[in-house]
Amino acid sequence: MSLTCAVQMPAEDRAELSRWLRSTSLRAGLAQRARIVLLADEGIGTNEIVHRVGVSKPTVIGWKRRYAAEGIAGLDDRPKPGRPVTVDEVAVVLATLEPPPTTLGVTHWSSRLLADQMGISNVWVARIWRKWGLQPWRRETFKFSTDPELEVKVRDVVGLYLNPPDKAIVLSVDEKSQIQALDRTAPILPLRPGLPEKATHDYIRHGTTTLFAALEVATGKVTDACYPRHRNEEFLRFLKQVAKAYPRVTLHIVVDNYATHKHPNVQAWLAKNARITLHFTPTSGSWLNMVEIFFGIITRQAIRRGTFTSVPDLIAAISNFIDGWNERCQPFTWTKTADEILTKATSGQRTSFTPH
Numbered sequence: 588m589s590l591t592c593a594v595q596m597p598a599e600d601r602a603e604l605s606r607w608l609r610s611t612s613l614r615a616g617l618a619q620r621a622r623i624v625l626l627a628d629e630g631i632g633t634n635e636i637v638h639r640v641g642v643s644k645p646t647v648i649g650w651k652r653r654y655a656a657e658g659i660a661g662l663d664d665r666p667k668p669g670r671p672v673t674v675d676e677v678a679v680v681l682a683t684l685e686p687p688p689t690t691l692g693v694t695h696w697s698s699r700l701l702a703d704q705m706g707i708s709n710v711w712v713a714r715i716w717r718k719w720g721l722q723p724w725r726r727e728t729f730k731f732s733t734d735p736e737l738e739v740k741v742r743d744v745v746g747l748y749l750n751p752p753d754k755a756i757v758l759s760v761d762e763k764s765q766i767q768a769l770d771r772t773a774p775i776l777p778l779r780p781g782l783p784e785k786a787t788h789d790y791i792r793h794g795t796t797t798l799f800a801a802l803e804v805a806t807g808k809v810t811d812a813c814y815p816r817h818r819n820e821e822f823l824r825f826l827k828q829v830a831k832a833y834p835r836v837t838l839h840i841v842v843d844n845y846a847t848h849k850h851p852n853v854q855a856w857l858a859k860n861a862r863i864t865l866h867f868t869p870t871s872g873s874w875l876n877m878v879e880i881f882f883g884i885i886t887r888q889a890i891r892r893g894t895f896t897s898v899p900d901l902i903a904a905i906s907n908f909i910d911g912w913n914e915r916c917q918p919f920t921w922t923k924t925a926d927e928i929l930t931k932a933t934s935g936q937r938t939s940f941t942p943h
Contacts, residue, residue, distance in 0.1 A: 594627035594651055600659055601628060620662040623647055624654045674707055679715045683723060695723040734870035741925050743866050744841055744875050748804060748921035755837035758810075758829065759802040759878040762817045762845075763886075768793040768901040771894050786892070794898040798885075798905055799825040801832075801840070802878040807916035809881060811909050813902045819850035826856065830863060838863045843873040877919055885909070 596604075604621040607613050619640060626636045627647075636647045653661040682701060687693050693700065698716065702709035716722065734740065751757045769790040776785040797817040801810040810832050814821040830838070842848045842865055849867075857863060868875040889908035895901040 594624050594654060596624065596628040596654075601625065603659060616664070617662060620650050623650045624662070627651050627654075674711045674715070676715050676718070679705065679707075679712060680719050680721065683716065683721050697724070730871045732869050732871045734872070737869045737872075738925075738929055740867060740869045740872070741875065741928055744868055745921070745923070745925040745928065747839055747841060747866060748877070749924065751805065752837065752839060755839055756833055757804040757839045757841070758833075759804060759841045759876050760825075760829070761800065761843060761873070761876050761878045761882070762822070762825075763798040763800070763882045764817050765795045766798055766890060766901065766905075767795050768895040768898045769893075770896050775894060784892075786894075793895060793901075796898050796902055796905075797821070798882075800878050800881060800909075801825075801829045802881050802919075804877060804921075805918055807918045808913050809878075809909050809916070811906070813905060815898075817847065819847040819852050822847045822850075823853050823856055826853070826863070830860060836862070839866060840864065841866050841868065841876055843868045843876055844870050877921065880919055881912075885912075 604625050607621045608618060608625075610618075619642065622640055623636055623642070623646075626639065627633075631639075633644060633647050633651075637644050640647070650662065679701070682705060683696055687696055687700065687704075691700065698709040698712040702712045705712075747757045770793055771787045772789050772791060773787045778784045796813045796815065799812045799814065799817075799821065803809070810829055812825050812828055814824070826840075829840070840863065844867055847853070848865065857865065873879060885905070885908055889904055890901075893901070893904055895904065
């Protein structure tokens with residue numbers, strides 16, 4: 588075959604190369620080569636292909652020759668000659684595990700910064716990081732518990748979840764304070780095909796409320812109330828509401844160590860209502876309180892993206908969500924035993940892990 592004659596292409600090759608050109612993920616080099624040989628197959632001359640594709644004449648001739656000799660497989664890249672690049676992976680890993688020099692003024696490595704320090708390509712650094720699971724830009728947090736009654740409280744609370752007392756109801760109670768009634772400064776742009784919902788970055792504050800919630804562990808049902816503040820007076824008022832919602836039944840209520848939960852006014856009321864017992868999570872261990880899961884859900888699904896023109900508007904939205912929640916609620920299933928939690932909690936004294 589002469590270098591200037593048309594490429595003779597089987598129908599299946601033309602179909603495959605045409606599919607290449609329709610692909611949005613094909614590498615630019617492959618698309619260019621496919622176009623060259625497809626034009627040649629149509630009988631278009633080399634000079635015209637050079638003009639249409641925007642490459643040199645030797646490039647057109649070379650790819651026509653490669654296709655004629657090897658078919659579609661010949662259009663792919665070939666290993667370049669020369670000695671392979673060698674990078675000391677261990678050295679990159681060890682350097683990553685050490686903090687950057689103080690002279691750089693940064694807290695952690697970036698791939699480009701480390702590559703510059705080691706005299707290699709940042710592509711190599713990124714590749715090694717992926718291989719070894721290194722992510723210097725990420726940080727997770729943990730919290731220590733100094734509670735001397737850590738084990739007792741963990742076993743008490745987890746025991747209520749896994750083996751609740753017979754003929755008693757277990758409730759998880761807490762308050763979500765300082766919920767802001769935020770009003771956007773412009774209307775929300777609704778969801779559209781290919782476009783997410785959009786909201787202005789700035790907003791107007793119309794005040795705050797505190798949501799008190801009691802999650803019934805066995806069913807997932809929530810009893811709620813919103814108050815302007817979260818002092819012992821409001822907590823006691825909510826306890827009385829909960830007691831009224833569950834009359835003539837023994838109540839075991841899990842709460843955290845917030846001071847209002849232990850106020851003398853609360854203790855005096857509990858002394859007169861022996862059927863109600865408070866169980867406290869360990870210090871820095873409020874993650875043991877199952878109602879925190881519900882607070883995360885209502886925040887994501889009803890509060891964070893909401894637009895509220897007033898505090899009553901916010902409270903109405905919260906109440907509306909909880910009404911719907913109680914119609915479709917299901918219990919959260921606690922799976923970790925006290926022994927499993929304590930094994931991890933006492934290893935390095937970690938009791939709370941919050942990934943970011």
